[in-house]
Amino acid sequence: MSTFNAPKGTFDTLPPASAEFLAVRDTLVAPLRRAGYGYIETPTFEDTTVFARGVGESTDVVAKEMYTFTDRGGRSLTLRPELTAGLMRAFIEHRMYAGALPVKLWSVGSVFRYERPQAGRYRHFTQVDVEALGVDDPALDAEMVALATQGYRDLGLTGFELLLTSLGDETCRPQYRELLVAFLERLDLDADTRARAALNPLRVLDDKRPEVQAQLADAPLMVDHLSDSTRAHYDAVRQHLTDLGVTWTEAPRLVRGLDYYTKTTFEFVHDGLGAQSAIGGGGRYDGLSAALGGPDLSGIGYAVGVDRTLLAIRAEGLDVVTSAGMQAFVVPLGAAAKSFAVRLVGQLRAAGISADTVYGDRGLKGAMKAADRSGATHAVVVGDRDLAEGVAQLRDLRTHEQVAVPLGELLDRVRATVGS
Ligand code: AMP
Numbered sequence: 001m002s003t004f005n006a007p008k009g010t011f012d013t014l015p016p017a018s019a020e021f022l023a024v025r026d027t028l029v030a031p032l033r034r035a036g037y038g039y040i041e042t043p044t045f046e047d048t049t050v051f052a053r054g055v056g057e058s059t060d061v062v063a064k065e066m067y068t069f070t071d072r073g074g075r076s077l078t079l080r081p082e083l084t085a086g087l088m089r090a091f092i093e094h095r096m097y098a099g100a101l102p103v104k105l106w107s108v109g110s111v112f113r114y115e116r117p118q119a120g121r122y123r124h125f126t127q128v129d130v131e132a133l134g135v136d137d138p139a140l141d142a143e144m145v146a147l148a149t150q151g152y153r154d155l156g157l158t159g160f161e162l163l164l165t166s167l168g169d170e171t172c173r174p175q176y177r178e179l180l181v182a183f184l185e186r187l188d189l190d191a192d193t194r195a196r197a198a199l200n201p202l203r204v205l206d207d208k209r210p211e212v213q214a215q216l217a218d219a220p221l222m223v224d225h226l227s228d229s230t231r232a233h234y235d236a237v238r239q240h241l242t243d244l245g246v247t248w249t250e251a252p253r254l255v256r257g258l259d260y261y262t263k264t265t266f267e268f269v270h271d272g273l274g275a276q277s278a279i280g281g282g283g284r285y286d287g288l289s290a291a292l293g294g295p296d297l298s299g300i301g302y303a304v305g306v307d308r309t310l311l312a313i314r315a316e317g318l319d320v321v322t323s324a325g326m327q328a329f330v331v332p333l334g335a336a337a338k339s340f341a342v343r344l345v346g347q348l349r350a351a352g353i354s355a356d357t358v359y360g361d362r363g364l365k366g367a368m369k370a371a372d373r374s375g376a377t378h379a380v381v382v383g384d385r386d387l388a389e390g391v392a393q394l395r396d397l398r399t400h401e402q403v404a405v406p407l408g409e410l411l412d413r414v415r416a417t418v419g420s
Helices: 017-034 048-055 060-064 084-093 138-154 173-185 191-199 210-215 228-243 306-315 335-350 363-374 384-389 407-419
Strands: 045-047 067-070 076-079 103-112 124-133 160-166 262-270 278-284 299-305 328-333 355-357 378-383 391-396 402-406
Touching (some): 017 306, 045 048, 045 084, 048 076, 084 103, 084 299, 138 228, 138 262, 138 278, 160 228, 228 262, 262 299, 262 306, 278 306, 299 306, 328 335, 328 363, 335 384, 378 384, 378 407, 384 391, 391 407, 402 407
Parallel strands (some): 328 378
Antiparallel strands (some): 045 076, 067 076, 160 262, 378 391, 391 402
16 A cells, blocks of 8 residues: 655654744744733634635735635635734624724634745745734834744844835825836836736836846835825834834835735845745735725734744754653553553653653663653653562663652652752
8 A cells, every 4th residue: 555745845743853843933922922912713714705805816825825625515715825814804703803902913823825845935834923903003013023023032043134114005005006017117027027017016026037126226116105104104113123122124125925015014034044035024904904894994913934933943053942851751660560650650740740651561671761762861660579669769861870769759759859
């Protein structure tokens, strides 16, 4: 019989490396919890329309990358290609806007995009997602950027850069768009690029091909055409960021993958990752709630790619501090000792100590090897003869020192020893 591989563009995260994944995820999330963000969990799939409207029909994500299927009831559903649209759907459905604003939310989970797989680009990956909904305050934009920065710093990362710009809003973007369209019409562009320009001309600014970039040197830029209100907003964001000790690079050509961004837009890139250098990004999306049938409320958010952040950590050669592993390992020798070991492991775990034992018939040598491999600092070695004498051997696996401990004191002694 043939065996199976994980689907193309996906990968399995196995122990012990998976402990690093969890540690990165939790470190990215910790600043959010400290800043009053509440956890939200939404389904992994939504009505396809949620993404078509909430991400934007003109985006690559919606046009080419969605995993869409019809369920047995004839509904068109899509595996989420990002988390924001689903969170916004829940925010509207549960009328969360009727309470105190802003509503601050975070989530983490799997996202799915049918992309061409390469290093750092997968079809299934994990994002930490953060949203602050219902208030348009530049201080909130700065908070978002600062929280993302804090997560990277807490992981020890230094090789990242924050790219920042403003994409304007309805007070200036339509006029700017006309200027840009007029400019693009005069260029020598292929049919595909023209089609892209017709859907969203800003996208062309982000074209990586040198022959296109060469023609864009004099392109009009949004930041030079901001209205008074969006300029004041952007100035305030930058002042708050300075006050918060966050540094950035102005990136007037930054265009992000999703259609709904307005005003502040940002992306974090890392210099150790090659082509897929974005480790996170986000921005303000003042039209999204209305686009999904909700009230006309503003919002800002960002998503961090957990997998790519882990790649950045490896690229910098950093160690991820994972939570303490196994503490105690129980090695029984003999039938009576086996039942004792099963009971002791249960008691140790109930007392909050991470403990394990051997399963199957391993013999002393195999069992001691398993104890070493578990990473435990201490082993409790107990034979039928020890039991008859009312003791067990408590062994320090690092120094190999061993003492006999009366069974009645064993639990307390292990607790005191592994805790030290
Ligand atoms: P986006 O939702 O496209 O702004 O992506 C947010 C973050 O998710 C990016 O900065 C990446 O870190 C990560 N990301 C996006 N697409 C992929 C992918 N195909 N594979 C792995 N990580 C990704």
